[in-house]
Amino acid sequence: MRTAPDMRVNLAGVELRSPVIAASGTFGYGVEFEKILSVERIGAFITKGLSLTPMEGNPMPRIVETPDGMMNAIGLQNVGVEAFLREKLPAIRRMHDTVCIVNVFGFTVEDCVAVIERLNDAEGIALYELNASCPNTKHGGMVFGTDADALRDLVTRCKASAKRPLMVKLSPNVTDIAAMAHVAEAAGADAVSLVNTFLSLAIDVETRKPRIANVTGGLSGPAIKPIAVRMVWQAARALTIPVVGLGGIVCAEDAVEFMLAGATAVQVGTASYADPRAVETIAAGLTTWCAKHGVRSVRELIGGMVQELR
Ligand SMILES: Cc1cc2nc3c(=O)[nH]c(=O)nc-3n(C[C@H](O)[C@H](O)[C@H](O)COP(=O)(O)O)c2cc1C
Numbered sequence: 001m002r003t004a005p006d007m008r009v010n011l012a013g014v015e016l017r018s019p020v021i022a023a024s025g026t027f028g029y030g031v032e033f034e035k036i037l038s039v040e041r042i043g044a045f046i047t048k049g050l051s052l053t054p055m056e057g058n059p060m061p062r063i064v065e066t067p068d069g070m071m072n073a074i075g076l077q078n079v080g081v082e083a084f085l086r087e088k089l090p091a092i093r094r095m096h097d098t099v100c101i102v103n104v105f106g107f108t109v110e111d112c113v114a115v116i117e118r119l120n121d122a123e124g125i126a127l128y129e130l131n132a133s134c135p136n137t138k139h140g141g142m143v144f145g146t147d148a149d150a151l152r153d154l155v156t157r158c159k160a161s162a163k164r165p166l167m168v169k170l171s172p173n174v175t176d177i178a179a180m181a182h183v184a185e186a187a188g189a190d191a192v193s194l195v196n197t198f199l200s201l202a203i204d205v206e207t208r209k210p211r212i213a214n215v216t217g218g219l220s221g222p223a224i225k226p227i228a229v230r231m232v233w234q235a236a237r238a239l240t241i242p243v244v245g246l247g248g249i250v251c252a253e254d255a256v257e258f259m260l261a262g263a264t265a266v267q268v269g270t271a272s273y274a275d276p277r278a279v280e281t282i283a284a285g286l287t288t289w290c291a292k293h294g295v296r297s298v299r300e301l302i303g304g305m306v307q308e309l310r
Pocket of ligand 1: 103269271
């Protein structure tokens with residue numbers, strides 16, 4: 001009898017039972033999914049980005065479907081860190097055997113540091129994911145992830161305050177992703193995740209108006225996957241810290257592809273909009289894929305792309 005594949009991966013000192021993680025902004029605060037899927041069967045979940053004070057987000061419409069993907073300009077709507085600690089985290093703690101990663105967002109470096117400091121003493125959080133890449137706000141967000149000096153300053157100061165491992169979510173809206181990933185690593189990041197959404201625009205040709213009230217939005221879903229895989233590959237080759245890959249994953253094979261490109265773990269975002277159980281299905285599918293392909297430990301896949309020299 002063959003033994004089941006070992007699906008555990010280590011993400012910056014945190015052991016995950018599966019490399020498949022629910023991505024920020026597409027999984028609420030985790031608790032909303034408790035009755036929809038078996039959260040304890042996925043590697044971890046990441047909360048919606050938390051800011052210092054509550055945010056209402058951008059005006060509607062703020063989501064639009066596009067070929068093989070979607071655009072959003074939610075604008076970081078969230079309950080704010082205080083309400084998260086008071087109302088969400090106690091319920092998260094009651095969800096046994098789940099790994100909760102909190103996504104942190106701020107308009108300034110000081111905002112981000114303040115959110116981290118407020119979260120530091122709370123129990124039930126495994127890791128922070130610092131959003132240095134939101135394309136849908138006028139300040140902070142993508143500015144941090146597209147300017148090397150701003151990214152260095154942000155990561156250095158957040159790392160100095162964080163009492164937990166810090167994963168930095170990078171913007172794909174840059175020319176040289178390896179260089180930006182390297183800046184994050186040198187400034188103290190314990191891991192990086194990529195990609196966030198691509199800055200995009202869709203126009204209704206009848207009304208001649210942008211299809212999203214914010215005018216531009218972030219493109220996600222299968223349409224971006226090959227670009228995301230390329231960026232993960234470039235970042236992973238440049239770094240020694242773990243890279244978490246995402247962008248358009250909808251099935252187990254997509255997750256395998258990201259891991260072969262160098263990802264230690266993967267995240268599933270937009271797919272949860274089409275099927276709220278997608279993260280669990282992909283995690284189970286990855287186990288089956290490994291068993292079928294004689295992969296005894298999922299860790300064998302990391303960076304396993306075969307590149308023939310010509
Ligand atoms: C509706 C929506 C909201 C999102 N909100 C956040 C967020 O709050 N923080 C963040 O870091 N990323 C956020 N993202 C980006 C996703 O986590 C992910 O990086 C991106 O969508 C690419 O992955 P996917 O193609 O699997 O969706 C959001 C994405 C969507 C579609």
